[in-house]
Amino acid sequence: MEHWFLNIAHWLTSWLVSLGLAPVWAEVILLVGQWTCIVGIITLNVLVLIWLERKVAGFMQQRLGPNRLGPYGFFQTIADTLKLLTKEDIIPSQTDKLIFKIAPMFFIIVSVMLYAVLPMGQDMAVVNLNVGLFYFISVGSLSTICLLMAGWGSNNKWSLLGAMRSVAQMISYEIPLAFSLLGVVMISGSLNLSDIVQAQHNLWFILLQPVAFITFFIAATAELNRGPFDMPEAEQELTAGAFTEYSGMRWALFFLAEYTNLVAVSALAATLFLGGWQGPFLPSWLWIILKTYLIMMVFMWLKWTFPRIRMDHLMSLSWKVLIPISLVNIVLTGAGIEIFRWMGW
Amino acid sequence: MSDHAGLGVFILLTLLFPIAAMAGAWLFRPKPAATMEKMLPYECGVDTKGPTWIRFRVNFFLYALVFLAFDVETIFLFPWAVKFKSLGLFAFGEMLIFIFILALGLWYAWKEGALEWY
Numbered sequence: 001m002e003h004w005f006l007n008i009a010h011w012l013t014s015w016l017v018s019l020g021l022a023p024v025w026a027e028v029i030l031l032v033g034q035w036t037c038i039v040g041i042i043t044l045n046v047l048v049l050i051w052l053e054r055k056v057a058g059f060m061q062q063r064l065g066p067n068r069l070g071p072y073g074f075f076q077t078i079a080d081t082l083k084l085l086t087k088e089d090i091i092p093s094q095t096d097k098l099i100f101k102i103a104p105m106f107f108i109i110v111s112v113m114l115y116a117v118l119p120m121g122q123d124m125a126v127v128n129l130n131v132g133l134f135y136f137i138s139v140g141s142l143s144t145i146c147l148l149m150a151g152w153g154s155n156n157k158w159s160l161l162g163a164m165r166s167v168a169q170m171i172s173y174e175i176p177l178a179f180s181l182l183g184v185v186m187i188s189g190s191l192n193l194s195d196i197v198q199a200q201h202n203l204w205f206i207l208l209q210p211v212a213f214i215t216f217f218i219a220a221t222a223e224l225n226r227g228p229f230d231m232p233e234a235e236q237e238l239t240a241g242a243f244t245e246y247s248g249m250r251w252a253l254f255f256l257a258e259y260t261n262l263v264a265v266s267a268l269a270a271t272l273f274l275g276g277w278q279g280p281f282l283p284s285w286l287w288i289i290l291k292t293y294l295i296m297m298v299f300m301w302l303k304w305t306f307p308r309i310r311m312d313h314l315m316s317l318s319w320k321v322l323i324p325i326s327l328v329n330i331v332l333t334g335a336g337i338e339i340f341r342w343m344g345w
Numbered sequence: 346m347s348d349h350a351g352l353g354v355f356i357l358l359t360l361l362f363p364i365a366a367m368a369g370a371w372l373f374r375p376k377p378a379a380t381m382e383k384m385l386p387y388e389c390g391v392d393t394k395g396p397t398w399i400r401f402r403v404n405f406f407l408y409a410l411v412f413l414a415f416d417v418e419t420i421f422l423f424p425w426a427v428k429f430k431s432l433g434l435f436a437f438g439e440m441l442i443f444i445f446i447l448a449l450g451l452w453y454a455w456k457e458g459a460l461e462w463y
Contacts, residue, residue: 109362160397168405171416186426249370252370319460327448330444334429
């Protein structure tokens with residue numbers, strides 16, 4: 001079971017080479033296959049996730065949630081997707097047309113790009129990049145620009161307010177996010193995500209870096225624009241923030257990208273702090289899925305438990321609490337490593 | 346194939362995804378003629394007043410400035426963190442000074458009120 005996917009990949013490459021194809025092209029075709037699998041899994045998984053989120057919200061608020069279509073309302077999201085697919089594409093006349101059109105496309109591209117470096121099992125990263133973690137942070141932060149494009153291009157007051165808020169929020173939380181990961185990098189001595197997983201062979205980093213994990217988790221919630229930090233699309237004050245003018249498939253792309261980001265960041269948290277694909281008995285790819293879902297459940301739990309916090313509280317939480325804490329964490333981690341080395345452990 | 350070439354192929358493939366999604370939606374969606382009312386900006390039923398693309402308060406700019414300083418700092422800290430174990434005590438001391446200067450900057454921005462949201 002452990003080597004199912006690796007065997008398929010290996011078999012496909014050797015078969016293509018035996019057909020007389022150059023090894024480079026065989027690798028490219030393998031990459032196309034991997035990409036297709038990733039995009040397929042993302043799209044299907046989002047259908048499940050939206051249903052799950054609505055069900056979880058229902059249970060937390062003592063109501064039923066979707067329950068009409070299929071068993072436990074499981075086909076509700078499929079019906080919603082079909083509805084979105086057949087919706088009219090409205091582009092208001094006052095918008096900046098080019099920016100308005102490419103913003104959702106850019107958003108989904110950025111969020112799918114995150115999956116290129118995630119190790120989805122032992123030796124199962126699509127690209128085993130040596131600066132994988134840095135790549136993840138830098139590509140992940142590009143989604144700020146997409147939201148600003150959406151808000152600015154819409155020429156709508158709700159959209160622009162939402163976009164400005166989300167930019168202010170996301171750049172503020174990017175710093176504690178990056179700083180909290182430094183402790184992990186210092187202990188593992190690598191930016192390669194597979195190496196970081198290997199370094200947790202004996203002890204998960206959540207035990208060595210509990211403060212970093214909590215800082216990372218809070219900052220990631222804000223980066224994902226999820227509740228209680230969903231200021232950019234606060235429904236009660238900004239209708240839908242930067243997404244107000246979008247309809248049909250363009251809106252669906254935004255939604256898809258948000259959930260894609262959620263899965264990617266949860267998988268990153270599992271990789272960095274919960275030992276990644278390591279675990280007993282079950283195959284590695286199943287472990288990473290289980291851990292990712294565990295973290296996503298915590299994200300949903302947080303979203304439906306806490307009310308949205310105020311904008312000024314949001315900003316001061318990042319600048320006056322999380323950044324000082326994560327800086328102290330870096331210094332303490334460094335001191336800890338030096339002391340351990342001095343004592344000869 | 347090098348890692349970065351693989352990444353390049355991945356980007357090229359990913360460009361196809363939203364294009365395919367939009368093309369799929371184009372096949373299914375109705376395309377009625379645009380009316381004047383439908384193409385107005387949505388403001389919950391009230392007609393919009395004045396331009397939207399206006400100046401924003403200086404607060405956003407201050408946050409962006411402080412962010413820029415910290416983000417550059419992050420780029421310096423990452424290579425140091427990777428090589429932390431092999432660099433020894435001297436590099437740790439150097440970085441302590443670096444972080445201290447940064448903390449000083451944060452304190453100054455805090456004192457001057459750049460971190461307040463009005």
